[in-house]
Amino acid sequence: MIGSFKEMDKKRQKYDAERPAINLNNPIFQSIWFAVFGSILSGVLLALGFPGFGNSTLIFVALVPLMFAVQGASIKKASWLALLSGFVFFMMSLSWLHNLTGTVEGVGMKASALVGYALLALYCGLYFIPFAITVTLGVQRWAGENVWKNVRFMFAVTMVWVGAEYVRGFLLTGFPWNPLGVSQYANPTIIQIAEWGGVSIVSAYIVWMNAGAFITFRQYTHGSRMKKYRPHFELMIGIVPLALSIAHGMNVLFNRPEFYESVNVALVQPNIPQVEKWDTEMDQMIRDRLAELGSTALRLEGIDLMIWPETAVPDFLRTSRASYDLVKSMTATGTPLLLGSMDVEFTEAGRIYYNSSMLFGKDGEELGKYDKQHLVPFGEYVPFPGLMRKFTPIEVDFRHGAGSTILPLRGNASFSALICFEDIVAPLSVNATRAGARWLVSQSNDAWFDPSAQSEQHLAHAIFRCIENRIPMARCCNTGVSCIIDAYGNVQRNLEPLTKGFTTGQLHPRPIGLEKTFYTRNGNVFSKVALIAGATVLFVLRSKGWKFRRKKDVPEVE
Incomplete structure (x- = not known):
């Protein structure tokens, strides 16, 4: 019996070694329609994670198709793909705005309601663009076989996403509806960490895990690890914040103080x-x-x-x-x-x-x-x-x-x-x-x-x-x-x-005298730090990307 297991293991290793890598030069993967499909798929998966659909687990990989769609694109193309993805997400998750047509009278008012619904979804989709640009430039500069460069990439895209969500929450009076973290509202152990960084910190580890999954899947198509179809170190790092938040949440929920006044x-x-x-x-x-x-x-x-x-x-x-x-x-x-x-x-x-x-x-x-x-x-x-x-x-x-x-x-x-x-x-x-x-x-x-x-x-x-x-x-x-x-x-x-x-x-x-939470005392400090870090990341990536292209005599990315 032991001998048969060893023989099976040898056959599996031989199969893994001989398994062909995904051919990225295949016209299918180079087609704009493949990128458009990935962009739309991310928008759909994101919407499915929110109330109305209720598949909150999908949110942890929902951004991966968009990241693949924009990884080799120009900045201009990545921006359009990101806008499309955001538009699809908000058109689906805000579909209830369509019901405004039933509360107003006249064709003109009903048309205005529908146009306003579409324009709001389009506006909110703009906040996907900084994330897509960071993915595009970050893949060129960091993503590869070096684990710590990959972690740097994961940090960059996370900070940019959180910073963009924060800006959406206050710019032009603000529309902070459906940040990624809200999708986990029914998972109490996961969201107790919000007492430290608000809903933004939940959004952060969702994006972080998406980035870890993207890097892992990318190893199957790039570099020397492409034939080893297994989770890589980056995915393990991606799971760490989620695991820590669950541990924190369980500790908080199992040690709640008794509140006697009612x-x-x-x-x-x-x-x-x-x-x-x-x-x-x-x-x-x-x-x-x-x-x-x-x-x-x-x-x-x-x-x-x-x-x-x-x-x-x-x-x-x-x-x-x-x-x-x-x-x-x-x-x-x-x-x-x-x-x-x-x-x-x-x-x-x-x-x-x-x-x-x-x-x-x-x-x-x-x-x-x-x-x-x-x-x-x-x-x-x-x-x-x-x-x-x-x-x-x-x-x-x-x-x-x-x-x-x-x-x-x-x-x-x-x-x-x-x-x-x-x-x-x-x-x-x-x-x-x-x-x-x-x-x-x-x-x-x-x-x-x-x-x-x-x-x-x-x-x-x-x-x-x-x-x-x-x-x-x-x-x-x-x-x-x-x-x-x-x-x-x-x-x-x-x-x-x-x-x-x-x-x-x-x-x-x-209770009177109970110490206020870190979030109550400091507000959106985590989001503000993410905004500063994200803006810095974009500036560094854009400026270094320009210098790199000049040295190599490579045409500028649009």
């Missing part, structure tokens, strides 16, 4: 379609539904706060007798009510509009108010209104709030509110935690995009805000997902999206 909340999910929210004839129906769900929730004992979603009432609460009477009746028993409403301020210069969250105590006494800080372009204000107003249904612009507001609750269980997409903007949660919020409330109206995967993607971002700051959050949404998220990203939800109802739950406010 707050009981009731979350009302009215499930009002967006077309009905805009119909004034439905105003009373909306109030009746809120009254029905709210009064039912208040029959339960021990509710410390009832929460309604963003713009829950159908008009301006401050100027509407019907809506204020509803609030007054809901708070008659003394249970505070937090609700979303449009608000108006009358000044000598005219009316100023806000998207607000208002806290009311017994008999409708206003206890506090938060005005949304991060407004949505073309949703709450119109950039260049003289030119763009006619392409949107927005007739007036809202004004942004001055900053985070600490809203009082019994004892010291104070909290801060986030409205709409503000829970995807990490600095807002950081600022609220620094200001003294012990837990967060996110109020949203995602009915604009239902039915779609948008609600689940939105929830995925909120989970990271909790882990980054070790602070719990109550999410109350018009159509879902309404839930409670603890400080470790675990989700408690009892209501399905697109259902009418309410749910109650208990959360544990962040």
Whole structure:
């Protein structure tokens, strides 16, 4: 038996030694269509890793086809391939934007919604270009048989990707939707590391592992190792950060401290379609539904706060007798009510509009108010209104709030509110935690995009805000997902999206005196370092690539 195994092993070694290498000169591999296929494939694999498709493991190799597509390309060609890949990814992962056509009237407005969707995907695809250029130049300079040069290449592409994601999060008001790290929202052991570097550090080890896989696969087609079809040292290095993050996550989750203080909340999910929210004839129906769900929730004992979603009432609460009477009746028993409403301020210069969250105590006494800080372009204000107003249904612009507001609750269980997409903007949660919020409330109206995967993607971002700051959050949404998220990203939800109802739950406010996380204290320092490192890498690669070509009398890469 032993002899037969030895004989089989000799045959296997002989087969490996005689196995032909992949012929890179084959016209198939030189074809532009092969590169285009790789670019599109990466875009598809990336999208499949996010909520809506849910194959999060694919994200760890999703960039490999794009890296192969651009490795021997000119800078110009690599840029176009990267833009195509990014465009495919965002068209798929943001496909819920197509549902905006159902909330606006007229062919012109519907066409504007579709054009805006495509332009946003194209804009976000631009941020793939620095990564592709780094791959192109990095392969020429570093990638090969030297392990440490390969590691240098892996570091370079990782820093450039993270830096580009960071810029996308703040440039032109920012659109930090679906960074790579968010794909892992349902893997709690992997994402606890976010308390150190935010979602960016999760994105970093995803790209790092993609780069390690690319280098390993590349050994099968280049160099002396091309006939040894086995994992190489670079792949092992690529796995190390993931393994360390899992070890860290398990240590954190198995050693969680006990939080004894609790707050009981009731979350009302009215499930009002967006077309009905805009119909004034439905105003009373909306109030009746809120009254029905709210009064039912208040029959339960021990509710410390009832929460309604963003713009829950159908008009301006401050100027509407019907809506204020509803609030007054809901708070008659003394249970505070937090609700979303449009608000108006009358000044000598005219009316100023806000998207607000208002806290009311017994008999409708206003206890506090938060005005949304991060407004949505073309949703709450119109950039260049003289030119763009006619392409949107927005007739007036809202004004942004001055900053985070600490809203009082019994004892010291104070909290801060986030409205709409503000829970995807990490600095807002950081600022609220620094200001003294012990837990967060996110109020949203995602009915604009239902039915779609948008609600689940939105929830995925909120989970990271909790882990980054070790602070719990109550999410109350018009159509879902309404839930409670603890400080470790675990989700408690009892209501399905697109259902009418309410749910109650208990959360544990962040203990007073608990040391703030590294991320809360320092914010996006990891992302900023990555941006500086990535910009330096691109500068060095571009300048040295130019000198190398001049010395060798090689035509300049486009």
